[in-house]
Amino acid sequence: MKIVFDLDGTLTDFNSFIVKNALPLFKNKYGLEVINKEALEIEDIFDIRNQLRKNNTISMEEAIYQEKKMIKSFWFSVFFLKFSIGSRLRSGVKEYINMLLKDGNCVEIHTSRAMTCKKNIVGRFAKMCTLIQLGINGIPIHKVSCFFYENDDAKVNRIVEIKPDIVYDDKPEIIKELVLNDIKCVCIKGVHNKDVIDSNFVKVIEEFCKSDLENITKGLIGKKKYGYLKRENCAKKAWEKLSKIYPFVLFYFRPIVLNKSNLVGDLKESVIYASNHQSTLDPLVITPIINKSIHYVVLKRFMDGLDSIFNNSKNIIMRKFTANLFQKLDLIPIERKKDNPNANNHKALNDINGFLSIQSRVGIFPEGTTRKENGAFWGTFDDTFIRLAKKHDSWIQPITIVWKGSSKRIPIVCFGEAFKVNNMTVEEAMKKYMEIQELSYKECTKY
Numbered sequence: 001m002k003i004v005f006d007l008d009g010t011l012t013d014f015n016s017f018i019v020k021n022a023l024p025l026f027k028n029k030y031g032l033e034v035i036n037k038e039a040l041e042i043e044d045i046f047d048i049r050n051q052l053r054k055n056n057t058i059s060m061e062e063a064i065y066q067e068k069k070m071i072k073s074f075w076f077s078v079f080f081l082k083f084s085i086g087s088r089l090r091s092g093v094k095e096y097i098n099m100l101l102k103d104g105n106c107v108e109i110h111t112s113r114a115m116t117c118k119k120n121i122v123g124r125f126a127k128m129c130t131l132i133q134l135g136i137n138g139i140p141i142h143k144v145s146c147f148f149y150e151n152d153d154a155k156v157n158r159i160v161e162i163k164p165d166i167v168y169d170d171k172p173e174i175i176k177e178l179v180l181n182d183i184k185c186v187c188i189k190g191v192h193n194k195d196v197i198d199s200n201f202v203k204v205i206e207e208f209c210k211s212d213l214e215n216i217t218k219g220l221i222g223k224k225k226y227g228y229l230k231r232e233n234c235a236k237k238a239w240e241k242l243s244k245i246y247p248f249v250l251f252y253f254r255p256i257v258l259n260k261s262n263l264v265g266d267l268k269e270s271v272i273y274a275s276n277h278q279s280t281l282d283p284l285v286i287t288p289i290i291n292k293s294i295h296y297v298v299l300k301r302f303m304d305g306l307d308s309i310f311n312n313s314k315n316i317i318m319r320k321f322t323a324n325l326f327q328k329l330d331l332i333p334i335e336r337k338k339d340n341p342n343a344n345n346h347k348a349l350n351d352i353n354g355f356l357s358i359q360s361r362v363g364i365f366p367e368g369t370t371r372k373e374n375g376a377f378w379g380t381f382d383d384t385f386i387r388l389a390k391k392h393d394s395w396i397q398p399i400t401i402v403w404k405g406s407s408k409r410i411p412i413v414c415f416g417e418a419f420k421v422n423n424m425t426v427e428e429a430m431k432k433y434m435e436i437q438e439l440s441y442k443e444c445t446k447y
Contacts, residue, residue: 001221001229002164003100007111007130009040009170011089015190018042021079030070040171040192042074043067075115076122084129085136090188092208094138099210101143104233108145108164109134112155116148159183163268165229166220172196184220186213228354232293235330239293242329246288253285258414258443263290264395270356271418274385275399276378276437277365280309282401285411286363293329295355296363297348300333302326332362356392377441386429390421398433400440404447412447414440 008014022042026032035047043049048070049063058066100107115126127148134141149155156174159167160181167178170188172195178185179201187196187204198204203216218226264271273294275282283296301307305323308315326333332351335343352362368379389396398416403409416436421429 001100001166001217001233002106002108002162004108004110004159004162004164004167005097006167006169006171006174007109008113009190009192010168010188011093011109012083012087013090014040014170015192017083017087018045021082022074025074026070038191038194040190043071080115080126081129084126084133087133089134089137089139090208092210096208096210096213097139097144101140103230104237106145107143108147110147110149110155110159112149112152114150117150166217175202186216186220224354225358228358228360231330232355232358232360235295235328236293238328238330242325243288243291246291249284249288253281253411255285255289256410256412256447257289258412258440260289260415262397262415262417264397264418267395268359270359270392270394271361271397272356272385272389272394273361273363273397273399274433275363275365275401276367276381278401278403281411282365283363284309286399286401286413289413292361294361294363295330295332295351297332297334297352297365298326299339300335301339303331303333352388353392356388356394362388378437381430381434383426383430386421386426386433390424390426390429393420393422395420396429396433398436398440400437400444402441402444412444414444416440 005011018040023034023045026042026046026048027034032046032048032051034045035051036045039045048067049060052058052063052066053060097107111130113126113130116123116130118126130148131141131146134144134146147155147158149158152171152174156177159178160183164183166184166186167175168186168188169175169178170190170193172187172193175185175187175193175196179199183201185202187193187202189204189206196202196204201220203220205212205216221229273286273290275286283294283298287294299307302309302322303326305319308318308322310318310322332348332355334345334348337343352364355362364385366381366383366385368382385396388394395418397418400414400416402412402414404412416439419429419432419436424432
């Protein structure tokens, strides 16, 4: 999951800081009275510009100028250090964020601290203070991405663009805008957001309690989707560890890679990698080239430890290694009717649908390697992956792999142009896919 946190008022108790520090100063120094107790910002709490103009002694323009000067005087002082470095994050924040990171979630902090956006030493200092604040409060800033904005509009626009799974914020106007863009939110209760109530898109909390927040997350996202997101996180963690040996895998096989520019980029959309199938080693070669976590559909016998990807069913060590690896990567087991007449792949289809529904990546080898006739290069291709892509509006990434040589076989991997089924019929999409495969095969055979 990608989870976004606001900083001021969400991870920090901004209300308490203002009540304790700003209210006494503005009362004593400027003689202002509190007008809106339930407002968030200093200028709104005191309604500064209207109080300055109560005797009509100055123009609205002058009042706005004086208001900005007062606010700037407050924040460009020891109070900024006191708030940015001296203030503690809310109770439970450190534990909750670290739990999210441990579970493999992507955590980002988006804050509209205007000072941090200045292109000078003041901006750099303000940004540094913010990072120090997070660090001394136990937030691992090397694992959490922080984004700074000059105002809330810029922040909201960016969050809408990246489409996170959940956003934690405290401002009603921000939450309203995010909900209008189908983004689920958790609102931290404060004096300024009493009108925010629970709904299908918003949950209101008073504190950061790990167990409560997990249930809230399930409620917002949906229990089924939450389960697949957790599985996705675990698979990505296993993939990250495995990817460290990818350079050695590529060095050993030395694959020839064609048209890698056709690979689907890092879009927040589901992708089906659909390749022909020549060897059980195909995914071992293709995955390091793509270098992303992929839920491949594999034969159940590999997951059960009855065979290894190295075609050695007698070696129990390799069988166990294959089974353990495939399970950690959360690959999807299927059975063939020839292996089990009572085969039922309903669960496998559910898993494919589940992963595609959370914009994940699935790898499918639709070619039946045992269904080749008269020495033909191609076997018959099952069109289930086309139907799945159409259902989830997924990208189809055609891949063609050809193994050349005898004593030392070299894989040639060609990436065809990715496409979506859209309004095509299944037959039309399948025809398009096979035409791409034929073109890729011709390119491969040139080598």
